[in-house]
Amino acid sequence: MAPQRAWMETSRDGGGAWLVTAGGRWDLEGAGALSGDLDRVRPDARGAAVRIDLGNLDTLDTVGALLIARLAERLKGEGHAVEVAPIRPEHAPLFEAVRTAAVEPPVRHERAHPIIDMLERTGRATVEALREGVDLLSFLGLMTITMGRILVRPRRLRLTSVMFHIEQTGLNALPILGLLSFLIGVVMAFQGADQLRRFGADIYVVNLLGISILRELGILMTAIIVAGRSGSAFTAQIGTMKVNQEVDAISTLGLDPVELLVVPRALALIVTLPLLAFYADLMGLFGGAVMSYFVLDISFGQFLRQLQFAVGPGALAVGLVKAPVFALVIAMVGCYEGLKVSGSAESVGRLTTKSVVESIFLVMVLDALFSVLFSFLGV
Missing domain, CATH: 3.30.750.24 (STAS domain)
Structure with missing residues (x-):
């Protein structure tokens, strides 16, 4: 039936x-x-x-x-x-x-207290930052080991790649860095003249420019510009290679991606950043001298004599000694974030932005630590 x-x-x-x-x-x-x-x-x-x-x-x-x-x-x-x-x-x-x-799971409609929600987000961000810091230290150790291996066997260093990145990160950055440094010098001289003129201390604008640009602003502006220009380029380049599975192909061929992609970029930036910082110092002082000439009637000869009296070689050395450290941090963060790309275009953009933010943050933290150290040493 x-x-x-x-x-x-x-x-x-x-x-x-x-x-x-x-x-x-x-x-x-x-x-x-x-x-x-x-x-x-x-x-x-x-x-x-x-x-x-x-x-x-x-x-x-x-x-x-x-x-x-x-x-x-x-x-x-x-x-x-x-x-x-x-x-x-x-x-x-x-x-x-x-x-x-x-049966659908019950939906909680209770709204968390704003303070509890803020503490939760703060705690989550802190844990993530600590985890990111540990990973960066691990990557720094990997870079150090790879560089040590290259020092033992210098023939492993790819000079062609290093020279290419020196051109990209150094020579090609001169126009934008020179223009911004010149404008920084102009602004500093104008603002300093506006304040010091009230006390009849116009000539001390040169002291202000020399100390601020040579010790802090020159290297700091250079590092920030390089982080936004070259650090982001490192992340985008290596990230695109990850998306196209070129990094996997390098590993399959028995080559070391860190030795092939990271070390040449880091060495190139370590070489170019001190030179760029020195160039930025010159352009910043030149901008200040031009503004002093037109606003305060300080001739270029007077400017140079007062600058020689106000600052010595130590001020320039204080700024330039930071450059290799900043260069290593910028290159490390840029390459590390590039190797973290997961395989999508959205990941490339997100990590490129993240690398710039992290690089600038670490540069500012290191600059503050250098300032405390130099103050403690009386430099």
Whole structure:
């Protein structure tokens, strides 16, 4: 005898509870027609007990089990005590699996306290920063080991790659660095003249320019510009190679990606950053001299004599000694973030931005540490 089509009826059992009886073929074809009838099942007494009888089912598939499970959950949500019994043993596992999967997890609508939320985000950011710092130290160790291996065997150094990156990071950066340094000198001279003129100390604008540019502003502006220009380029270049699986190909060929991609960039930046800092110092002082000539009537000869009196070679050395350290940090961060690219264009852009922010942050922190150290040493 062929199974009956899906059917459903409601009644009251002997104990006064509502009884929903289902029978026939509760499958995709039969149960779908009864979905509207299930929506209309509403016991007249609030909180009344409801029993769903599935003992008369001939066939039950996922669609039928889902409709019955939704009925049971809706009635429970309306405040009824719902019991699904009896049910055939061959239908019970499917119905339990569907009912468990159909129940959505409770959604918490409670809003966290703003202070707790701020503390949580601060803690998460702190842990992430510490983890990033440990990874950077590990990468620095890997770079150090690779450079030591190259010192032992100098023939492993790729001079062509180093010279190429010296041109890219040094020679090609001269126009933008010179222009910005010149403008910094102009602004410093103008602002200093505006303040010192009130006390008749116009000539001390030269002292202000010499000390600030040679000790701090020259190297700091150079490092920031190089971090935004060359550090981001390192990340984008290596990240694009990661996306194109070129780094994996290098490893497959038995070559060291750190030796091939990282060390030449780091060495090139270590060579070029002191030279760029010296060039930025000259352009900044030249900008200050031009502004002093037009605003304070200080001739170029007077400017040079006062500069020689105000600062000595030590001021220039204080600025330039920071350059190799800043260069190593910028190259390390740029290459490290490039090697972290996961294989998508979105990852390249995100990590390029991150490398610039991290590089500038570390440069500022190191500059502050250098200032404390030089103050302690009386330099």
